[in-house]
Amino acid sequence: MMTFEQRLKQKIAEQKKSLALFDIILQNIDDGISVLNENGELVYENEEAERMRLKYFSLNARIHDENGKSLHLRELPTFTALADEQIHKQVIEIIKSPKSSSVWLRVKAVPVFNKHNTLVYVVGTWRDVTGRIMEEKRRNHFIAIGSHELRTPLAGIKVLNQVLHKLYQEGKYDKALNFFSKIDAKVNMLTKIVQDFIEVEKIRGEKLEFAPESFDFADLVRATVQDLNTIYTSHTIELHGDTHIMIIADKMRIQEVLNNLINNARKYSPHSDKIDVIISHDDKTITTAVKDYGVGLKKKYAAKIFQPFYRIKDPSIEKVHGLGLGLYISYKIVELHGGRMWLKSKIGSGSIFYFSLPRVIKKTKKSYDF
Ligand code: ADP
Numbered sequence: 001m002m003t004f005e006q007r008l009k010q011k012i013a014e015q016k017k018s019l020a021l022f023d024i025i026l027q028n029i030d031d032g033i034s035v036l037n038e039n040g041e042l043v044y045e046n047e048e049a050e051r052m053r054l055k056y057f058s059l060n061a062r063i064h065d066e067n068g069k070s071l072h073l074r075e076l077p078t079f080t081a082l083a084d085e086q087i088h089k090q091v092i093e094i095i096k097s098p099k100s101s102s103v104w105l106r107v108k109a110v111p112v113f114n115k116h117n118t119l120v121y122v123v124g125t126w127r128d129v130t131g132r133i134m135e136e137k138r139r140n141h142f143i144a145i146g147s148h149e150l151r152t153p154l155a156g157i158k159v160l161n162q163v164l165h166k167l168y169q170e171g172k173y174d175k176a177l178n179f180f181s182k183i184d185a186k187v188n189m190l191t192k193i194v195q196d197f198i199e200v201e202k203i204r205g206e207k208l209e210f211a212p213e214s215f216d217f218a219d220l221v222r223a224t225v226q227d228l229n230t231i232y233t234s235h236t237i238e239l240h241g242d243t244h245i246m247i248i249a250d251k252m253r254i255q256e257v258l259n260n261l262i263n264n265a266r267k268y269s270p271h272s273d274k275i276d277v278i279i280s281h282d283d284k285t286i287t288t289a290v291k292d293y294g295v296g297l298k299k300k301y302a303a304k305i306f307q308p309f310y311r312i313k314d315p316s317i318e319k320v321h322g323l324g325l326g327l328y329i330s331y332k333i334v335e336l337h338g339g340r341m342w343l344k345s346k347i348g349s350g351s352i353f354y355f356s357l358p359r360v361i362k363k364t365k366k367s368y369d370f
Helices: 004-028 047-056 077-084 130-169 173-204 217-231 251-267 326-336
Strands: 032-037 042-045 062-065 088-095 103-113 119-128 213-216 236-240 246-249 274-281 285-292 340-346 350-358
Touching (some): 032 077, 047 103, 077 119, 217 274, 246 350, 251 274, 326 340
Parallel strands (some): 236 274
Antiparallel strands (some): 285 350
């Protein structure tokens, strides 16, 4: 039989063991855990809470609530829980310095009471929710821009339809005929917006599928240029360096890249009437250049314009409609084919957008099966 002393020692050893286990658990979870005593003094924090405190809560850090309202440290849930003895939850945004990007934390503070119902601790949990909030913001941006851009062709269709109706009532059938192609052009605009949206969602979810086939690259460029020459009456597109080289790629998507670049060349050169498309090759790659004589762009925008939704704000192009997705989609299509896209541009003189594709497509690191 154990003596009292032995039993006490055993109990202490058991408690030490469970405390150690408890500490291991707290130190290894992804959330930050901190405990304040009734005087608001920090009496415990796990590694993650310490990391967050040192990294995010610097002297210059600005803290906002979800609606952008500035918060003082004393207004954080851990302190409000201490003051009113209630549970508090809040998502806060921390901006460490004007140049750094925001971090979002979800903070939950729970008051703990002793048997006399007196508050003794406040337990705070801190979770980094930056990824989720960024995704939500991207999605909201996506919806806002999309609905704004959809409104323009929809309003156009409505007006054209009203005119068409009137012309029919008046028996002016010849005149009415013209309006069908105008409505068709607006419907094409709508279709392109919806298609771009679907493409971006697929790219983001890494679900863009390719249907590779072997085809003569120059034939595809020639056919595309021919088609666009009949559609775009404002510009003449000239093809140069018509070499016959077979490549293996997704023909439709490469055509989409060409369409996007030539369409941009047209959109961003309102005072010129010429676009050149030049094909060249070496033994490894085939390169296409789409050259316009339009507004051009500053060097500082050269990388940004390939980001989704990025549009340059300049009075010279403010009337040009777009979602800022065409270059992003084109860049991704080329990249996923193992190629690359780049540009040369001079403000006021025009731009050349290049894309090169490998003549034999190799499987890229991403899991797109060719
Ligand atoms: P969108 O044309 O719908 O805005 P893009 O992704 O095709 O979207 O292009 C992104 C931005 O890049 C455009 O808003 C424009 O400012 C700039 N840009 C694209 N092509 C040209 C070009 N050929 N010349 C000048 N600027 C261009």
